[in-house]
Amino acid sequence: MKKLSDYAGRQWPADVLDNSIKGQVVAIPAVQDGICQRCGSRASEKLPSGQLYCRGCVGIGRLDAGQLLVRCPAQSGFPKSENGGLVWQGHLQPRQEEVSKALLAAYKERRDILVHAVTGAGKTEMIFPLLAAALAEGGRVCLATPRIDVVNELYPRLSAAFAVTIGKYHGREEKEAANEQLVLATTHQLLKFYQAFDLLIIDEVDSFPYAGSPQLHFAAKNAVKETGCRVFLTATPTSDLLAEVKKGNLAIVRLNRRFHGGLLPVPRLDFYVRPFLRGGRLHPKLARQIVKAVKAGHPLLVFVPRIAEIPAYLAAVKAIKDLGPVRLAGVHAQDPDRLEKVEAFRKGELDLLLTTTILERGVTFKHVWVIIIAADDAIYPPASLVQIAGRVGRDKDDQTGLVLFCYHKYTRAMREAIRQIKEMNGK
Missing domain, CATH: 3.40.50.300 (P-loop containing nucleotide triphosphate hydrolases)
Structure with a gap:
């Protein structure tokens, strides 16, 4: 059995308070005055019993008005040290x-x-x-x-x-x-x-x-x-x-500068194409650009707006005549092999990865280029477009690269993303 100290600084729901830990924890009603004490939402939904429960945080376990929220106080502190365990040997610019x-x-x-x-x-x-x-x-x-x-x-x-x-x-x-x-x-x-x-x-x-x-x-x-x-x-x-x-x-x-001092890549806007996909085939202009990017030896991230579109685009990329042998996959938030596919792309075991916005930020791939299909889709706000563009040029030895917006119409979000990138580059 785990020690109570393992739960320091934690809170959890309980129907009754365990007698063995009374006096060591604090227990409050999970719902007070109609407000969930874990997430702050109003508990307005009712169970068959008539008890109110909170839908705001139900994903990590239901809290209802008949429960307690048990809180274990944080410990006073960890042992002090000279440098906090830092063993990193790098240097900041x-x-x-x-x-x-x-x-x-x-x-x-x-x-x-x-x-x-x-x-x-x-x-x-x-x-x-x-x-x-x-x-x-x-x-x-x-x-x-x-x-x-x-x-x-x-x-x-x-x-x-x-x-x-x-x-x-x-x-x-x-x-x-x-x-x-x-x-x-x-x-x-x-x-x-x-x-x-x-x-x-x-x-x-x-x-x-x-x-x-x-x-x-x-x-x-x-x-x-x-x-x-x-x-x-x-x-x-x-x-x-x-x-x-x-x-x-x-x-x-x-x-406003990257660690290597370089500028943010400004997306290309010369790819007005319609349609992106027809009869299982990519628009020839888009297909040629994918061939060019892959043959340049750069790992290629291709963003599509929706999970349901990934299979069709995967098949269409495989059907490109001039592409030749290519290692590719599609990935999305519900993909059970998501982590393995992302790691394979990072290791260079995949040449092309079709993805949704799950990879728009917080991940780094060396020498990657990016194509956004349907950059004018409402799913891409300015922040999302800026973040996707920011996947490119992150290596000090490869500070530039392709960021391509494919679109049917030039949207306000695209214009704002370009403005923000140029503004940061100009400072």
């Missing part, structure tokens, strides 16, 4: 160093701060000194992100950089609760914590499902100790965060 110093200053004052940095700026490395400072003080730290893929990509990087206990939590892997000093998790997992962390860093705060979710914003606030603070990382800040900056409630630091 001068611009990155400035951002890192701003983060350390904000943490010293326990002030929330927003980092607005272009894609490929090296945000992960920039937070290493901050992580080290918090961990050295004996603090508990969480790095949260909306996407499972990003959690899986960051975990080996953090494990290599820090010699401390690290926990990885997301919905695709079963893991028992443990009181790790450094936690890496999806933002949904924050619903399971209560006043657990001295420092919470949320990456890709503009990304679904965190962006626009009152429940996850509530969870992010509850997961931090009253004496703790938060850091928000993004390349495309949301209007609510910028409003908090304007009010003086949130500090901000900006970085």
